[in-house]
Amino acid sequence: MNRIVSKYQLSDEVFRIEVEAPMIAKARKPGQFVIVMLEEEFSERIPLTIADADPDRGTITLIFQTVGASTHRLAARKPGDSVGGILGPLGNPTHIVNFGTVVCVGGGIGVAPLHPIAQALKKAGNRVIAIVGARTKELIVMEAEIRAIADETIVVTDDGTYGRKALVTEPLKELCGASPKPDLAVAIGPPIMMKFCAEATRPFGVHTVVSLNTIMVDGTGMCGGCRVSVGGETKFVCVDGPEFDGHLVDFDAMMFRLKSYKNQEDEAHHRCHLDLEIDKAKDTGRLQRAD
């Protein structure tokens, strides 16, 4: 059992919770993730990236979007409530050295896992250029935190409600075209965004790291449910990843696999909306803390 210490609603669908997990808080490194179970008996195992950790307080911070039944239920928990269990940290930490100039691209809530990576890259002496993007202004998260780290921050929205009206790939292409070109790109966000980021950097030969979030069960390499094809080889995201060379990932096959249970998930999501009668926007922007 892990107690939720605080909860903050970042936007309509995006929540940040801080939860007690002392061993994970101590062990985690940038790039790693956890698997959360709401209850012991019948719950799903939900993979979530770790946005931050406080080893002294023994807590980790998770940022998630309410995309299905389980994440809705998690969002409905209050500070002081608990979750059934958290396993982690899982996956390999990001390879952090001084590469030179690194472009960090975060789409939607992909900014959350990107944050600790950008922080570590900066600390290792890199010049960090951040591109933060979302569909619309509402969905831009952690902009201030990123600005605090990055040497330069570019904000874009698809609909132009905030920052530049563009997809993240546009500034990315411009940066790759400039001279000197960046030494590395790190892109984290929806699969389709990562796919196009990899396409954007490919012609310039800028090595591009992506962090994949596939369907998972155990998260320990035992089931193979998380497998993806990378450079024609099958890899398990939970133990071989989650980060891979974006130029080698078969994104189309991966996106197809993500929809394996679409029908069942839609049904569960619907059932859950009826159960929780979610009143989405109500609490936006309010921080709740456990005493």
Added chain:
Amino acid sequence: MKTKESLNSEAVEVLKNLDGKALTPRDRLGLPCQEMPEQVPADRAHNFSEVALGYGEAQARVEALRCLQCKTAPCVSGCPVRVPIPEFIKLIVDGDYAAAARSIKTVNMLPAICGRVCPQETQCQAPCTLGKSLHSIDKAVSIGRLERFAADFERENGLSTTPTVKPETGKKVAIIGSGPASITCAADVRREGHEVTMFEAFHKPGGVMVYGIPEFRLPKAIVKREIDALAQMGVLIDTNVLVGRTVTLAGLFGELGFNAAFIGSGAGLPKFAGIPGENLVGVFSANEYLTRANLMKAWDHDHAETPIYPSKIVMVIGGGNVAMDSARMALRLGAQEVHIVYRRTGAEMPARAEEVEHAKAEGIIFDFLQAPTRVLGTGTVNGLEVQRCELGEPDGSGRRSPVPVPGSERPLPCDTVIVALGNESNPLLKQATPELAVDKRGRIIVDENGMTSMPAVYAGGDIVLGSATVILAMGEGRRAANAINALLAGAS
């Protein structure tokens, strides 16, 4: 099919006719083999309850009377942990069932489990004199069924006792994993008064016995009893801890102050067939399929949140227990047609004979001498291409190896493919612990006491043996426990 009640009444008649008279070996040979009562195939193919119902008392007595009480007890040498078989069978004849269970437990901690899942036909029952005399291994004494009877009797009548624990020694032992190797090791080390903490990556302890082997073959309540018994002995059980990630092996000894560790992390790396199309939607490793169904309870559609693929026609690749379990599970989850696709013939299949019989009775279709060459479909599976094989020369395993016939490829239409080719060693702990020596297949190398290349670190079970069996894993757990107890007794 005869019901449990009618089988038992027949046995009551047999006992009545014997009228307590002394039996000659010839009389014993003439006693009827006792059939295992089972759920009717048509019913059980659609429910998740246990298939084999267990002997009634009279059936157990008749079966026990068949035993010749051989002086040389060849059965005992066939048993990996040397259960005193004639002794416990004699106790069943005498009607002291609890004593029979205690007798088994002197060497086998988990008789209710082993009685259900051990491959007796290749172990204790293979050399049985009775089977030899009657020229059929099927007519050997049903040792496994008797073992189950004694263990169930003890449990169901509340006669199990918690092993006594010696005074606390203040020494700490970490057990990694919670399968049969770890359970046995934990109990044996705890008995000596050491503080024992069991770390399990999953949210529920039990290893393959809870995530892999299905309820209809091994009820989870039985595994839970054994875990509860550990807890009663004072073993601390810490779930959701992945050693190597949450805490390193070095961290266990350093920061957390453990004095010794046992690694029972199992095999746990699914083998795929390495054929094109294996990443299509609708292809699963048996581990994933069974974990969703068992551990995550996807069979309980009304409560479980973990989805399972809705299948109509399923092809299971493989011929072992894992393949049988996957096929029978798919059937119970509602598939209309389930095939086992195997490269050799029935004679070479490594699955327990009983599982194969059960699968056939339930309507699983066996496609022998077929080697899968490709999974067909775009995005989603719509078929499995197979090639016909002929049996050639025996290979390294002594089984005749399949030789594909070129040009014999044909598609088998299906929407789901389950790859059940067994497991290799999960490399995670090794990667996090470079000083841990493993062989080229990733199995941890141990000496004759179960000690690894690292001081005070022991290992056993599937992570040492490769995919093996519950009983072998238990044996290894006990061996390592003895060594750990000796180590900690010496170093005071």
